[in-house]
Amino acid sequence: MNESDEQLLSLAARGQKIVIYSILMNFIVGAMDRSHAVPAWVVQALFLGTAVLALLGVIRICSGLGKSQNYKLLMMVLAFFPLVNLVALVYLNIQATRNLRAAGYDVGLLGVKS
Amino acid sequence: MMLAALALLLLPACATAAGLLVWGLYRHETLDDGALLRHFLIFLVASIAAAWGIGRTEAVQFRLHPELRIQAEIDAHPVYSTLKRLAPDDATSLLQTLVAQTATGVSVPEAFLRARPLLTAMTTTRSAWVDQETRLMWGRHVTNSLKELQTQHPELCYRALSGQNLDAQKFSQVFSPGNTREFQQAVVRVYESAGLGMRYNGHPGDVRADYNEAAAEYQVIKDEIEQRFGAAVAANFSNKTFPEVPAAPPDQVCAARIYQLGAMMKRPKAMAARLVDSALR
Numbered sequence: 001m002n003e004s005d006e007q008l009l010s011l012a013a014r015g016q017k018i019v020i021y022s023i024l025m026n027f028i029v030g031a032m033d034r035s036h037a038v039p040a041w042v043v044q045a046l047f048l049g050t051a052v053l054a055l056l057g058v059i060r061i062c063s064g065l066g067k068s069q070n071y072k073l074l075m076m077v078l079a080f081f082p083l084v085n086l087v088a089l090v091y092l093n094i095q096a097t098r099n100l101r102a103a104g105y106d107v108g109l110l111g112v113k114s
Numbered sequence: 115m116m117l118a119a120l121a122l123l124l125l126p127a128c129a130t131a132a133g134l135l136v137w138g139l140y141r142h143e144t145l146d147d148g149a150l151l152r153h154f155l156i157f158l159v160a161s162i163a164a165a166w167g168i169g170r171t172e173a174v175q176f177r178l179h180p181e182l183r184i185q186a187e188i189d190a191h192p193v194y195s196t197l198k199r200l201a202p203d204d205a206t207s208l209l210q211t212l213v214a215q216t217a218t219g220v221s222v223p224e225a226f227l228r229a230r231p232l233l234t235a236m237t238t239t240r241s242a243w244v245d246q247e248t249r250l251m252w253g254r255h256v257t258n259s260l261k262e263l264q265t266q267h268p269e270l271c272y273r274a275l276s277g278q279n280l281d282a283q284k285f286s287q288v289f290s291p292g293n294t295r296e297f298q299q300a301v302v303r304v305y306e307s308a309g310l311g312m313r314y315n316g317h318p319g320d321v322r323a324d325y326n327e328a329a330a331e332y333q334v335i336k337d338e339i340e341q342r343f344g345a346a347v348a349a350n351f352s353n354k355t356f357p358e359v360p361a362a363p364p365d366q367v368c369a370a371r372i373y374q375l376g377a378m379m380k381r382p383k384a385m386a387a388r389l390v391d392s393a394l395r
Contacts (some may be wrong), residue, residue, distance in 0.1 A: 055154070059147045069144055073133050076154055080129030082122065 009103050014062025016096040017111040018057030019089050025050040026086065054079045055087060061092050065099060128165055130348060132157035187222040188212055196302045200309040204236045214280075227286035227294060234297075237304045238394055243311035244304055245375065246320045246387035249377060253390035255300040257375045262293055264368045272364035275371045276356030323384040333388055335377045341369040354393075 029046045032038045048075045055076050062072040078088040104111045135157045136150070145153065168174055176183035188194050188209065197205035211232050215225035239254050253257035266288050274285070289297070311317055340348035346362040347370045360367055378389035 052155070055151060058152055069140075069150065070137065071156070072147075072150060073137050076151075077126075077129045077133035081126045083213055 005103075008064045008066065009100060009105070010064075011060050012096045013100055013105065013112040015057045015060025015062075015064055016093055016100070016107075017092050018053055018062060018094075020048050020109075020111050022054040022057055023086065023089050023093075025053065054085065056088070058092060061096050064100060065095060125162075125166055128161035129160055133160040135161075142222070158218065160379045184213075184216050184222055191222070191226060193226065193298050193301050196238075196305050197288035197395075200238075200305045201240070204240075208232065224286065228282040230289075230294075231274075231277075231282060231285060231335075233301055237301045240304050241309040241391065242308075245309035245311065246383055248303055248307040248384065249387040249391055252300055252304055253375055253379055253386075253394065255296055256394060257372055257379075259289065259293055259297065260368060260372050260375075262289055263298055263331070264365060264372065268363075268365035268368055271354070271368035272360055275368060276358075276360075278356070292317060320387075321384050321387040323382075328385060328392065330380060331378075331385060332392060335374055335389070338377060339370050339374060342373065343367075351393075 023111075024045070029043060029050055032046065033043045056082075058073055058075045058079055062075060075088055075092065079085045100107050100112055132154055136153050140150075140153065169178075189198075193204060194208060194212075197208055211229045212222070212225045214227050216222060220228065231300065237252070241249055244252070245313070260271055260275060263274055267284075270281075270288060307317075333378060336348055336351055341353055343366055344362065347366050349361065350356050350367060351370065351374060356367070374393060375390065378393060379386045383387060
């Protein structure tokens with residue numbers, strides 16, 4: 001594996017961590033929303049923050065896996081569709097895990113183990 | 115339900131618009147990750163702002179909240195706006211009736227038609243404070259309306275003059291558009307005149323007819339009714355009560371009322387106004 005491939009996989013690994021955290025954040029903010037214990041504007045702000053985090057993760061994974069600009073855009077748009085966003089994020093996560101494991105990385109539940 | 119669905123679809127729709135814009139504008143060049151994210155977010159925020167702005171327009175608000183459109187239509191109606199300005203309590207009663215009618219799915223103009231019995235009763239009460247010209251105008255309008263009812267539905271004509279058991283829906287369908295327009299103009303004029311009468315404690319230009327002379331004229335007309343329509347019909351006009359089941363044929367009572375109002379309005383203005391007021395209230 002050359003240095004460029006190493007950099008790309010490192011980018012995918014960082015993106016995967018961000019995506020995993022954004023999936024977890026999605027569930028936590030969803031629970032907050034349903035509990036009605038947190039003001040609505042806080043929940044909205046957290047949802048927006050989670051979406052931006054997911055976008056960042058999506059872009060990094062896509063770049064790390066060498067995906068096209070159109071593919072990145074499609075994934076960024078899907079990140080805003082309820083339920084579809086989770087499916088898209090999980091799909092990207094699986095792809096990233098497969099590539100990272102093939103390159104010899106040790107991938108756990110929360111991404112690559114440092 | 116529709117609002118919740120729209121709120122749910124708003125962000126995906128805006129994200130799709132942002133994605134399409136970025137794709138359309140930069141499809142021939144390759145952006146680095148930072149630029150791609152920045153452009154996408156800029157277009158996303160712009161789409162959300164545009165959607166919010168469009169959502170605040172009157173046309174969209176009226177589609178999303180039909181009750182706002184109904185309220186705006188009611189507010190713009192000359193009868194309601196006049197009542198709201200000059201008689202807020204009457205406006206509240208009218209609004210309650212209109213809201214109840216529109217809740218059943220009828221349009222605002224139709225709801226106003228169905229509120230006619232209530233408006234007639236309120237306007238008749240208000241006519242106590244109007245000037246003589248307006249009182250005669252109201253009397254002429256009542257006469258014209260009774261004539262329309264008499265030709266189409268004598269039973270309804272009797273119910274209208276007695277103010278009993280009026281089926282709002284049936285009542286709203288029998289009047290011609292011209293009569294409805296005239297009725298609404300008459301209501302506005304009565305409320306305007308009553309407002310002035312209440313504010314200035316009467317109308318300075320009006321000369322009141324003598325009470326005893328008016329009573330004598332009333333009796334003369336009642337005798338004429340008795341001669342023309344019989345004692346049973348005339349009895350209704352002496353005590354000014356109309357039983358739920360008419361003692362005489364409804365069309366006869368109706369014709370007698372039309373005759374009574376016509377005869378009253380042939381008198382000099384001051385006398386005619388006093389007699390019409392006495393007959394209608």
